[in-house]
Amino acid sequence: MAVERVRVRIWSTVPIYVIEPREARTANGLLPERLGAYNGAARVWWPGVDEDSEPSWHPLIYDSTGFYGEGALERLATEFALRSAERVDLGAREQAALRLRSVPRPATAAASDGEPAPVSVLASRKDLRRLTTDLRRRDREAPVVVLTFREGEEEPGFPPTAIRQVLDPRISIYVLGTQDLCRRLAQALGQQLAVDGGDARIFWPGVSQDSDPAEHPLIAAHIDADRRSPAERLAEALELSRPGVSGHVAAMQERLQAAEQRAADTLSQLRDSRTDCREAITRAETLEASLAVAEQQLAALQLAGLDHAELELVATMDRDARMHRLIARAWLGALPSAVDRQEFPPGGYVFGARFIESVEELTGTPLERIAWACAMVASGRAKGMPGLEPHHLRASGAGSAGQLIRADGAKAWICRLLGEGASRLQYWVTADGVTEFATVGTHDAIGRL
Incomplete structure (x- = not known):
């Protein structure tokens, strides 16, 4: 396709690069796998190019007949006609790939001797399958921490770098890059193990569709009454939810709740007793006032000339x-x-x-x-x-x-x-x-x- 003809059919603000045959190998080597341009075809690289990008996000344009002539030019023009020149709206997965570039890569890296595993950022279904496989492994001994994004925010609710620093190097940390991946994880593991909206969840070994969510605790991204950092709260939740500790914690919580209930019952009884005392005092004061009035009435009757027998009758x-x-x-x-x-x-x-x-x-x-x-x-x-x-x-x-x-x-x-x-x-x-x-x-x- 001639550059001059392409220029008049697409947006005027879009730069056009021509890769010479002798430069093709070098250029394609610098690009993510499956996102190169070759054999005379044209490729449109929309914002968000990343090694996790799907090739369909950045289409390779050529004629279905195998020739790169008028048909390919029409397809290229159509690709730009489908989008606004003023604003390019990226899909959820494209946005995830774009905003997660700065997070340590690759997602498949594992911890080496003495070095903590990097944070694994998931942006595709293939990545999610790797996570669910890891969660269900029967030989898994260490917990897995899953972090998520709040809607509309650029960073997870629990900062991955800070979380990595406070956790054991053997603990894997995954970040779900899109809401779609959060929904699919809940479908795979069960709604009781869902995690999204910036929250984090700790998955101990033994994850299944029948898992008790209390055994794999969910940690809220923000608690108004808690002034600790997200990393401190997650580290504490990890320690308290350990299989060898959680049973003792649950028993202590039950005893604490029972003690609180006994204290509440005692306080209620004391309040009832105080109410009874106040009511008794009120009744006594009322009787005392009535007695004073009766004495006043009897005195008035006595002044009126009633004899002793009549006064005794009046007293009744x-x-x-x-x-x-x-x-x-x-x-x-x-x-x-x-x-x-x-x-x-x-x-x-x-x-x-x-x-x-x-x-x-x-x-x-x-x-x-x-x-x-x-x-x-x-x-x-x-x-x-x-x-x-x-x-x-x-x-x-x-x-x-x-x-x-x-x-x-x-x-x-x-x-x-x-x-x-x-x-x-x-x-x-x-x-x-x-x-x-x-x-x-x-x-x-x-x-x-």
Whole structure:
């Protein structure tokens, strides 16, 4: 093919070399085996020429008739037409061959006396067959370490040079150059023995499809919590996974896990005990508070004139009953004459869900004062009584807001207990005239019913 005709049919940026017959032997001797050019043919060397390159990656162009004329020129032009002149996209295997040039070669080298074996870089299926054969050898005594690349990175996750320096010279180290080789290794050995993504795996003797992956440990390329170098972590994993050591390590791990479980159980029991103690203290404090309230109620009843027998009877009552007794006593004391009691009979009343609790929580207001206010409200005597001044409880803070009315029709009221700015009594009056005492509290802290 004439150089001038070739130049106009391929990219203008591609250099063209013409090898004279007298130079052919020398040139082909410098090129990888099976990648030479001879007998008038043309060869395209794409990026990534390497001794592991497949000849089909860098095609030899000649006419199928055996002549190197127009047919060969068309094939050469077609080869360039299939690719972009701006960017040459290499296949996965071509990329592997290109980036692995700097790794020690050849892949088939073995350790000589006193010298460690070089790292074996695998870029083809033929290389992978050599690895699987080595892994399955029955006479193999030393472990084999397999390293891989992270996707998109130029170096393996475990640097081969650093790994070679820390391992025994007899240990073979292989690097899988492509994801395709990683997948094929998993297919050959079983998915439980897969290794890829920059991780490393140690294969001890006795590899088979039924192998336990724990016997051939996988070491992650990166662990956030571990500050050691990859080489240090791999060397430690190698020592701990030795067949003579791994059994002892597993037993120690089982004992450690059992001890950790016992410690966790003991800690849980201690926490439960502390919770029980806190609950017991809370119950004791509640009982103590209830006792104090009961003593206060009994003192109020005693001041109201109850004799000893009646006080003993009251002492057996619950807190609701004692409050009812105080209200009844307050009504009798406030209305001494039969005429007054006939005019203001004790109306029907009940305690709301939080009333007794709010009475116990309120400080600064005597219990007998609360009982007296309840007696006056229930009998209808509160209206016009000095210091009580019952009035509507508004639905909101707005001055124009109307009285708060519950869904069942009950209307909200409020009255003073101890003058301006002090405690208040809130209550409902139902549609049938029953008074429901809701809560007591200070003027600022008291909430809506």
